[in-house]
Amino acid sequence: MKLVDKLTLWLVGVVFLVTPISMVISYRSIRDNIRSAEITRLQDVNNKVAEQLKAGIPPHKYLLDRPIAIKQISAMPAQNTKASTYRFYNTELKRDECRLDVVSYYKINNLIYSVSTYNYVTRGELIIQGMMRALVWKMILIIGLVAISGRLISRYVLSPFQKTLEIIQAFSLRQKEKITLPLTSTTEFKQLNFFLKKMTDIALEDYSRVKEFSENASHEVQTPLAVIRSKLELLSETSISENQAVLIDDMQNAVEKLVRINRSLLLLTKLDNFEFEASESIRFCLITKEVLASFENWIQMKNLCITTNINNKVSLQIHSVLAEILVTNLISNAIRYNIDNGNIDVTLTSNSLIIKNTGLPPEIEPELLFRRFKKSNQSADSIGLGLSIVKQICTVNNFKVSYTFANGLHILQVNFAKVREVIEEPEENVEIVFNENTALA
């Protein structure tokens, strides 16, 4: 629920709670005021009658349009004025009436008189009814105005908050830029902005420091690796025994692995930094074919049957190096994890690249293989970064990649974001089939 709605509801709730109480209070005060004003007026009439009695003028039956009743009583009561209300049903008007009687006592010439007069006053119910009608209007007006003004004011008051939200939503550690939050006079928003600014600045600094470290570390490792590699090469030129040769080979393999891990990590870092800007679209179909051709020998060596269905008109906006790495990693995986005499099916359409291959079922959830250093079986054949790189390349290019295993087939599917150029020509599909009978070239 929106903040403004919440506040509006609370406000309306308070109004609903306060209104009956205030109504009772105002009803009482109105009623009492009317009554006391009327009493004062009637008392005045009584006083005038008393003065007439004092002056010996026989009083009229009415004075100032008020009917007057004069009685002689024996004793003076404690209060010299008594007011009482008398309710009855007026059969002519068919409604309840309320009569206010005021009796005053006077001592005139040692005789005690009670002078009484009365008037009809407005009944409490009528007042309440009137107030109720006003109340309904009042409530409608209050709710309506609160709702409307709440929205208008919140738009104005909360606008710095909204802007802050937008900025935070768009914030990414990778963009390297510190955020600038809107100025506001609201204390809470000032505090919020202050915290956010501080937090994001620190996060940015930490992130760039970590990144710088890993980049530098990777770069710094390159030279010692080059030294080791070159020394091993020189060492293998010297006269060495077979045992030593095997040791050197093991070392070379380890160095090789280090080099590849390091290169792959550097590549991933660069992908994180968006260092590969695709300025123009490339013929993705050509790259796919080139990569396939480069693996031809390997495919034949493993006796794999490959079927390709490649749309010749696929252009994508992607850096050519990345496109090559993407396809190479996918296809080399499809070959490496294939079984002997297995199948590979490569389908490239303008929307997606699908590579299906036979192979042993994965030992872990296929999607997990996109994580760094995750391997289905921890064999030394790979370093476990190939699919992470695929994933990262897809991410920076807004492609979607998925990995499923079904019916004995590993299926890797890359969905392209959108096709930049559709060349309006009838599709030409090329089918190349290498089968077991193809001689090793």
Next chain:
Amino acid sequence: MKVLALEDNKELAKSINDFLTLAGYICELVDTVEEAKDKLLSFSYDCILLDIMLPDGNGLDVLKFIKTENIKSGVLIISAKEALDDKIIGLEGGADDYLTKPFHLSELHARLRAIYRRKSLNGNNSNIITFNEISLNTDTFEAFINNQLLDITRKEFELLMYFMVNKNRVLSRQAIAAHLWGDYTDNLANLDFVYQHVKNLRKKISLINGVDYIDTIYGLGYRFKSTETEI
């Protein structure tokens, strides 16, 4: 061939020097930009190896210097920085090739030879590499043994050329794999693949009665043996 290597890491520089000296080249080492400029003004070299990050400057400055002084040497950049920008700037700045660390010395050698062929021989038969009865045409990717066409694939051609450039050198399977398939592939299984390729190549050479110069060095890799050394 006379080579100037600008590399600030002493150990690596020594390795390069040792390897190139073994190959019969004259190699001079410098480790600062200033020294390199001095040497370049005083002597002439066939090839220059340039590191990018140096204690007193950037190798790309030396590259600019080479171009402004109109020095005709071939330039091979060797850098730990794999940034594509550097690669592009380097190549656009007039470098002939770019090699990222850590490289195999045999790869460095192959690249140097390629530059040397393109540059120094002025295109005159520069596309032909010969050794005894074997000749390779680097333009058409055709190999001949005693003028008889050898039916080999592109990769096998590259392999043979790599062997011929690095004669009498032990070529590890790792170096061969990196040469043939590049660095970016996450493919350590390619080592068996190297074995297959070498096997196929040898088979094809023997099919047309060529001499098999390729030796298997147990545990290490292969060597293309010849008694001559090329200068």
